[in-house]
Amino acid sequence: MNGQSNEPLASSGNESVSESPVIEVAGLVKVFRDFWRRPKVRAVNGISLDVCSGEIFGLLGPNGSGKSTTIKSLLGLLSPTAGSVRVFGLSPRDVMTKRDIGYLPEESYLYRHLTARETLDFYGQLFGLDRYTRRKRIEELLEMVGLTESADRPVGEFSKGMARRVGLAQALINDPRLIVLDEPTSGLDPIGCRQVKDLMLTLCRGGKTILLTSHLLADVEDVCNRIAILYRGNIIAQGRVGDLLRESEKVRVTFSSLSTGQMEELLAAIRDKTGDTPDVDHPAMDLERFFLDVIARAHGERRDTDTGPRLPDYLKAH
Numbered sequence: 001m002n003g004q005s006n007e008p009l010a011s012s013g014n015e016s017v018s019e020s021p022v023i024e025v026a027g028l029v030k031v032f033r034d035f036w037r038r039p040k041v042r043a044v045n046g047i048s049l050d051v052c053s054g055e056i057f058g059l060l061g062p063n064g065s066g067k068s069t070t071i072k073s074l075l076g077l078l079s080p081t082a083g084s085v086r087v088f089g090l091s092p093r094d095v096m097t098k099r100d101i102g103y104l105p106e107e108s109y110l111y112r113h114l115t116a117r118e119t120l121d122f123y124g125q126l127f128g129l130d131r132y133t134r135r136k137r138i139e140e141l142l143e144m145v146g147l148t149e150s151a152d153r154p155v156g157e158f159s160k161g162m163a164r165r166v167g168l169a170q171a172l173i174n175d176p177r178l179i180v181l182d183e184p185t186s187g188l189d190p191i192g193c194r195q196v197k198d199l200m201l202t203l204c205r206g207g208k209t210i211l212l213t214s215h216l217l218a219d220v221e222d223v224c225n226r227i228a229i230l231y232r233g234n235i236i237a238q239g240r241v242g243d244l245l246r247e248s249e250k251v252r253v254t255f256s257s258l259s260t261g262q263m264e265e266l267l268a269a270i271r272d273k274t275g276d277t278p279d280v281d282h283p284a285m286d287l288e289r290f291f292l293d294v295i296a297r298a299h300g301e302r303r304d305t306d307t308g309p310r311l312p313d314y315l316k317a318h
Contacts (some may be wrong), residue, residue, distance in 0.1 A: 001296070004211040007121075009194075010280075011180040011293050014246065020051055020052060020053045021050045021053075021086075021180070021212065022051050022053050022087065022088060022177070022178055022209045023049070023050065023051035023057075023074060023085075023086070023131055023209075024050055024084075024085070024087075024089075025047060025048055025049050025050070025070070025073075025074075025083070025085050025086075025088055026048050026083055026084045027046050027047075027048055027082060027083035027084070028036065028044050028046065028047050028070065028073060028080055028082075028083040028084070028085060029042070029044060029045060029046050029080060029081045029082035029083050030042075030043045030044040030066075030069050030073060030078060030080055031043070031081040031099035034219065036161060042233055043066050043069040043233055044069050044070055044073070044085065044233045045066075045232070045233035045234050046082075046099075046234070047066070047070065047083075047228075047230070047233070047234065047235045048083075048235075049228050049235065049238065051211060052163045052209070053177075053207070053209050054203065054204060054207055054208070054209060055209060055210075055225040055226065056200060056201075056204050056209075056210040056212060056223050056224045056225055057209075057210070057212065057224065057226050057227070057239075058069070058212050058220040058224035058226070058227035058228070059211060059212070059213045059227070059228055059230065060213070060214075060217070060220060060227055060228070060229045061229055061231055062231065064232075065128045065230040065231050065232060066230045066232070066233040066234075066235070067213050067230055068182075069231070069233075070209070071180060071182060073092070074087060074092055074180065075083050075092060075098075075101065075103060075180065076091070076093035076094075076097070076098065076210070077094035087101070087178065088100060088177070088178070088310030099127070099174065099176075099185075100174075100176050100177040100178060101176050101178045101179075101180065102166055102171040102172050102173075102174060102176035102178070102180070103171055103180045103182075104167050104170070104171040104179075104180070104181075104182060104184055105167075105182050106182040106186065107184045108163050108164060108166065108170075109129040110155045110163060110166060110167065111155070112126070112154060112155060112156030112157060113154055113156060114154065114263065115151060115152045115153055115154055115155065116147050116150060116151045116152075116153065116155055116166050116169075117142065117151045117152060119155055119166055119170065120121050120134075120137075120138045120141060120142070120166075120169055120170060120173055121134055121138060123137065123170050123173045123174075124137060124173050124174075127173065129173070129174070130175065135136070136266070137175070138173075141169040141197070142150070142169065144169070144172075144199065145165040145166070145168055145169045145199075146165060146312065147162065147165055147166065147169070150162065159187075160186075160187035161188045161189060161192055163186065163187070164184070164185075164186060164187045164188055164192075165188075165192075168181075168184060168196065168199075172203075176208070177207075177208060177209060178208075178209045178210075178211070179203065179208055179209070179210045179211070180210075180211045181200075181210060181212050181213070182210070182213050183213060183214055183215065184196055184212065185197075185214065185216060185219055193219065194214075197219060197222055197223050200212070200223050201223055202214060203224065204223075212224060220241075221241060221245070224238065224241050226238070226239060226240050226241065227239070227241055229246070235275045250298060263280070267280070
């Protein structure tokens with residue numbers, strides 16, 4: 001996958017989000033029944049949410065919280081017990097709606113004996129794409145997910161991370177307007193995770209709408225405009241990521257550098273003014289950023305003799 005930006009992802013929120021809802025969920029209830037039609041499990045309990053065009057929306061929650069049931073309802077795989085689900089203003093069961101949706105399930109189900117190129121061609125045919133469009137789209141996607149050199153290997157020989165890349169390309173083969181990604185970075189190494197996040201941001205800037213679920217909360221924080229947190233079938237928190245995480249009762253002031261004397265003088269002034277002694281620490285980069293810096297430096301030190309895998313272009317300039 002080609003990296004798109006060398007800037008911190010957290011600062012890359014999409015500012016072009018439209019108010020036009022792509023997904024509208026109102027009072028969704030899903031009750032699973034036993035053989036005798038008796039209520040057994042209330043998986044989703046009256047949730048409501050909207051996802052606007054051009055945003056990345058995170059659907060979070062522990063196992064059993066109702067995420068999968070909600071996604072299956074959005075894909076038209078389950079019928080609501082009560083409430084309504086609309087995608088592009090239509091029922092998710094409408095064939096025209098499905099043409100505009102790309103879906104990456106939590107587990108990629110691939111035919112082991114097909115190559116990556118054959119796999120994408122198969123899914124392109126399912127969407128009715130003509131041969132020229134399929135070929136053009138397949139080459140673009142293989143390059144996008146970093147599998148051009150492995151395109152003609154059977155996917156049964158792929159690692160979990162490589163299979164995940166094929167699954168991601170498959171979800172994009174029909175050039176969908178809405179992309180549903182269930183644990184998209186599962187099985188990927190840190191560089192692969194960064195590339196997938198960059199790809200999501202690029203797709204979002206291109207006008208795509210993304211619904212994302214992930215247990216890697218740092219990934220969600222990096223790319224999502226808004227999130228909803230589910231627990232036992234209920235939405236217990238919802239809003240913009242920055243608003244939900246902001247600790248309004250605290251203030252942080254950062255200086256580029258202070259001598260010991262300046263620090264003591266500043267702290268004394270703060271104590272005199274407020275009667276309180278603030279905590280003093282040094283800002284820290286996140287682990288992902290540190291990891292990418294270390295890899296980029298190591299690559300630079302041995303670039304003349306390195307015979308290993310090609311480093312993504314954006315890391316070379318990192």
